[in-house]
Amino acid sequence: MKLIVTGGAGFIGSNLILHLHDNYPNVEILNIDKLTYASDLSYLEPIKQSDRYRFKKLDITDREALRDLFQKWHPDGIIHLAAESHVDNSIKGPEPFVYSNVVGTFNLLEECRLIWNQFGDDLKPQRFLHISTDEVYGTLGDEGSFSETTPYAPNSPYSASKAGSDFLVRSYHHTFGMNTVITNCSNNYGPHxxxxxxxxxxxxxALSGEPIPVYGKGENVRDWLFVENHCNALATVFFKGKTGEQYNIGGDNEWKNIELVNHICDILNQEKGEGPEGDYKNLISFVTDRPGHDYRYAVDASKIKKELGWTPSQDFDNMLRETVRWYMKKYGFNDA
Incomplete structure (x- = not known):
């Protein structure tokens, strides 16, 4: 299978490519990424020389460049992760989010539709997997969780642009019969x-001895999912998911922001020490909340569990500690 991963030099994309390369030996991977501030090709150094991996610098808003690439490579599948994803940045300047997340997704869908109509293969059905976010559903109170049938109610330019791209992908299945699948995931954490x-x-x-900024009172709640668990779920959906379906992916792991920050400080106290007065929590600084800050996200992942047999790992403490150690090494503070 010839597979294109968009945004493969980013956080989830680079982890996913490594997962696919290590676990699916019959897959050839083409990574396309425009290499923004959030990209880092060094994460893919372990497979740089592999004959099953290649990279192409490309902006998905460039329709002609996409068309040329698709005509040359004839992909059998697309896993679409490329997106502008930082909420604060979308508040400061929404335009790049509309172009990348909406127009870029449209360009990919159209070029897939054209190339697959031209070079379709009934024995190897092509698939378009679109990775989205739980933020498209809006916000929750203290109870309940988002399911795949929850109405969309995005509250930031970022989540609105992702909602728009979700609807485009859905329309290409229902209108053109394209083999599409959509996933909506909770907050990811981990290396990269x-x-x-x-x-x-x-x-x-914390390690730099600077104030640790926490929005508002830190009461906002998020469901945290380890990135390797997410990558396993994405591969499961790509190869086993039902066409036209949508799957929520969550970690069953809700934390208030302030509780998570305190937990990370506890790990740093154990791993590194040297916090002010012996505790990194003394650096926590509450800052003005951002506009339209959703209170709580929680994902009901029962559909993917029941239909595809995927479940997230529950070993949060060890995976968070592994993540902290990875960043300590990255920032040059691993000499405890």
């Missing part, structure tokens, strides 16, 4: 995540 995200920010600020 960009420094701007919550967990890397807490680790970096």
């Amino acid at each position: 995540q960009h420094d701007e995200k919550l967990i890397p920010t807490v680790i970096r600020k």
Whole structure:
């Protein structure tokens, strides 16, 4: 199978490519990424020389470049992760999110439709897997969780652009019969995540002795999913998911932001020490909440568990500690 992964030099994309390469020996992978600030090809150094992996720098908003690539490579499948994904950045400047997440997804869908109509193979049905977010569902109160039938109610330019791309993918299945699948995942954590995200920010600020910023009172709740668990789920959906379906992927692992920050500080106290007055928690600083900050996300992943047999690992403490150690090494603080 010839598989294209978009955004494969990013956080989830790089982890996914390594997972696919190591576990699916009959798959050839072409990674296309425009190499933004959130990309890092060094994460893929272990497979750089593999004859089953190659990289192409390409912006999915460039329709002509996509068409040329598809005509040359004839992909059998697409796993689409390329997206602008930082909520704060979408508030400061929404335009790149619309172009990348909506227009870029449209370009991919159209070029897939054209190439698969031209070079279709009934013995090897082509599939388009679109990776989205639980943020498209909006916000929750203290009870309940998002299911695949929860109405969309995005509250930020980022989540609105992802909702738009979800609807485009859905339409290409129902209108053109394209073999599409959509996944909506909860917050990911683990190696390769960009420094701007919550967990890397807490680790970096703490180790540098700087204030650890926490929005509002830190009461916002998120469901945390280890990135390797997510990659396993994505591969499961790609190869086993039912066409036209949508699958929620969650970690069954809810934490208030302030509780998670305190937990990371506890790990740093044990792994590194040297926090102010012996405790990195003394660096926590509450800052003005961001506009439209959703209170709580929680994902009901019972569909993927029941239909495809996937379940997340529940070993959160060890996986979070592994993540903290990875960033300590990255930031040069692993000499405890």
